[in-house]
Amino acid sequence: MKVEQISIFIENKSGRLAKIARILSEGGVNIRALSLADTSDFGILRLIVNDVEKAKSVLKGSGFTVNKTEVVAVEVPDRPGGLSHILNVLDAGQINVEYMYAFGERSGGNAVIVFRFDDTDRAIETLSDSGVHILEGERLYSM
Amino acid sequence: MYYNEEFETLPRPALEALQLKRLQAAIERVYAHVPFYRDTFNAAGIKPGDMKSLDDLERLPFTTKQNMRDSYPYGLFAVPMEEIVRIHASSGTTGKPTVVGYTRKDIDIWSELMARSFVSAGAGKDDIIHNAYGYGLFTGGLGAHYGAELLGASVIPISGGNTKRQLMIMQDFGSSVLTCTPSYALFMAEEARAEGINFKDLRLKVGIFGAEPWSEAMRDEIEAKLNLDAIDIYGLSEIMGPGVAIECIEAKRGLHIWEDHFIPEIIDPDTGHRVAEGERGELVITTITKQGIPLIRYRTRDITSIIYEPCICGRTHARLTRMSGRSDDMLIIRGVNVFPSQIESILIGIEGVEPHYLLVVDRVENLDTLEVHVEVDERIFSDEIKILQRLAKRIEKEIKDKLGITCSARLVEPRSIQRSEGKSTRVIDRRKL
Numbered sequence: 363m364k365v366e367q368i369s370i371f372i373e374n375k376s377g378r379l380a381k382i383a384r385i386l387s388e389g390g391v392n393i394r395a396l397s398l399a400d401t402s403d404f405g406i407l408r409l410i411v412n413d414v415e416k417a418k419s420v421l422k423g424s425g426f427t428v429n430k431t432e433v434v435a436v437e438v439p440d441r442p443g444g445l446s447h448i449l450n451v452l453d454a455g456q457i458n459v460e461y462m463y464a465f466g467e468r469s470g471g472n473a474v475i476v477f478r479f480d481d482t483d484r485a486i487e488t489l490s491d492s493g494v495h496i497l498e499g500e501r502l503y504s505m
Numbered sequence: 506m507y508y509n510e511e512f513e514t515l516p517r518p519a520l521e522a523l524q525l526k527r528l529q530a531a532i533e534r535v536y537a538h539v540p541f542y543r544d545t546f547n548a549a550g551i552k553p554g555d556m557k558s559l560d561d562l563e564r565l566p567f568t569t570k571q572n573m574r575d576s577y578p579y580g581l582f583a584v585p586m587e588e589i590v591r592i593h594a595s596s597g598t599t600g601k602p603t604v605v606g607y608t609r610k611d612i613d614i615w616s617e618l619m620a621r622s623f624v625s626a627g628a629g630k631d632d633i634i635h636n637a638y639g640y641g642l643f644t645g646g647l648g649a650h651y652g653a654e655l656l657g658a659s660v661i662p663i664s665g666g667n668t669k670r671q672l673m674i675m676q677d678f679g680s681s682v683l684t685c686t687p688s689y690a691l692f693m694a695e696e697a698r699a700e701g702i703n704f705k706d707l708r709l710k711v712g713i714f715g716a717e718p719w720s721e722a723m724r725d726e727i728e729a730k731l732n733l734d735a736i737d738i739y740g741l742s743e744i745m746g747p748g749v750a751i752e753c754i755e756a757k758r759g760l761h762i763w764e765d766h767f768i769p770e771i772i773d774p775d776t777g778h779r780v781a782e783g784e785r786g787e788l789v790i791t792t793i794t795k796q797g798i799p800l801i802r803y804r805t806r807d808i809t810s811i812i813y814e815p816c817i818c819g820r821t822h823a824r825l826t827r828m829s830g831r832s833d834d835m836l837i838i839r840g841v842n843v844f845p846s847q848i849e850s851i852l853i854g855i856e857g858v859e860p861h862y863l864l865v866v867d868r869v870e871n872l873d874t875l876e877v878h879v880e881v882d883e884r885i886f887s888d889e890i891k892i893l894q895r896l897a898k899r900i901e902k903e904i905k906d907k908l909g910i911t912c913s914a915r916l917v918e919p920r921s922i923q924r925s926e927g928k929s930t931r932v933i934d935r936r937k938l
């Protein structure tokens with residue numbers, strides 16, 4: 363039920379994102395989704411990719427600091443109220459969201475929301491109990 | 506103008522005869538009372554009676570900051586604690602400070618040398634001395650204070666910080682002499698401008714600036730902005746504190762070192778041999794009247810040269826040229842002494858932090874700034890911003906708590922700090938002095 367995401371530490375200076383994209387492209391890694399959190403000095407780039415191990419090894423080989431994190435991806439209908447429903451479920455279960463990002467599916471009318479929780483297992487339980495559709499990693503990587 | 510005309514203008518032969526007599530007595534004293542000196546003199550095969558001339562001083566071994574550290578806190582004191590009336594300390598390389606103790610007579614001599622220094626800078630009894638050096642373990646505040654009182658001037662013990670209040674008091678109390686670090690003087694000038702205060706309307710006539718390196722260009726800037734004569738003063742707590750040497754207002758060229766109490770030598774820091782007269786090298790000082798913690802051939806690590814030619818002010822004491830740097834890696838940031846190794850040991854103490862760091866020192870709007878760059882590797886990397894920010898805050902806080910310096914910690918990518926063969930570059934000093 364959990365999805366692996368890689369996080370990369372980047373300094374806030376020009377050309378860093380371009381370099382990461384180039385390394386991944388040369389390694390044949392495809393990016394499924396990404397989000398960038400930043401401060402004035404540094405940023406954290408979070409990626410869902412088709413090949414986690416490959417992405418990690420090529421980035422580390424180029425000197426980047428890379429971590430693997432477990433996140434949860436849920437599928438919601440791409441219509442008004444889709445996100446609201448899920449957040450209500452989490453709120454009722456008193457689950458904290460550390461961060462989240464979303465993207466639309468290429469085919470079909472669904473959106474995918476990627477969540478990082480402080481308590482991943484309890485979040486999965488709460489979401490499953492409420493009938494929310496949680497995506498398996500394999501499905502997401504190959505989307 | 507002199508404070509103690511007889512001694513300040515003693516003809517060289519008489520001054521040197523006095524130095525020799527005092528040196529011989531000092532050597533006898535440390536040999537009798539300080540095991541460290543007895544051991545090092547014995548090891549060098551020297552007996553106190555061997556000091557037949559001032560040149561014999563060169564045969565004695567050096568004393569270093571490391572020796573002081575090894576005897577922390579009181580091991581080099583030459584008198585019992587009941588005779589010590591004051592203790593000061595400066596930062597050391599391992600987190601432990603360097604400790605010095607003063608007898609009543611040491612305080613009296615220090616006060617006199619500071620009073621001489623004030624007069625040399627053009628100050629007198631009628632002056633209102635605004636003493637913005639920090640009071641506390643640091644020798645600046647109390648050292649200048651006692652000298653000002655002995656001189657009979659009115660001293661305002663305002664200490665450092667709270668610049669707006671400093672400016673108000675300067676205006677209202679009619680401060681005529683300012684004592685602080687040169688960078689703080691320039692910072693005050695900026696604040697004054699922001700407050701709409703014109704230094705031409707103040708009574709300040711002289712500023713006595715020290716505790717950090719500065720330049721002739723800074724002197725010009727300070728004199729123009731603060732509308733006063735800027736005088737360079739030198740001192741270090743190991744030797745005494747402020748007032749070891751000072752410029753005279755007549756020449757403003759070289760700092761007279763009070764040779765009836767200190768014997769200066771300039772050595773090549775690599776070979777330890779004296780350099781030719783006028784050449785630059787490391788300043789070595791022997792205290793010849795100090796009782797609490799006399800130091801023989803103390804290596805100050807400050808780079809300067811000595812001028813023996815007579816000065817237009819009439820003082821016969823030799824002059825040190827402006828300090829141009831250090832022979833070790835000590836940094837002086839806003840008047841606080843810092844060794845990179847001190848920051849390194851703090852970083853290593855924080856779990857997961859690698860000792861790959863870079864210190865970037867700069868001067869922004871006349872205040873020294875310190876940036877500590879730390880590489881983020883997998884052990885400290887988190888994909889949550891707040892955890893990384895907490896780490897940066899913790900580094901800043903520990904450095905502030907342990908070293909008393911405000912810095913900003915900056916997290917950088919691994920291997921972005923340059924490695925070089927052997928010693929890597931730990932410090933980039935962008936200050937243009």
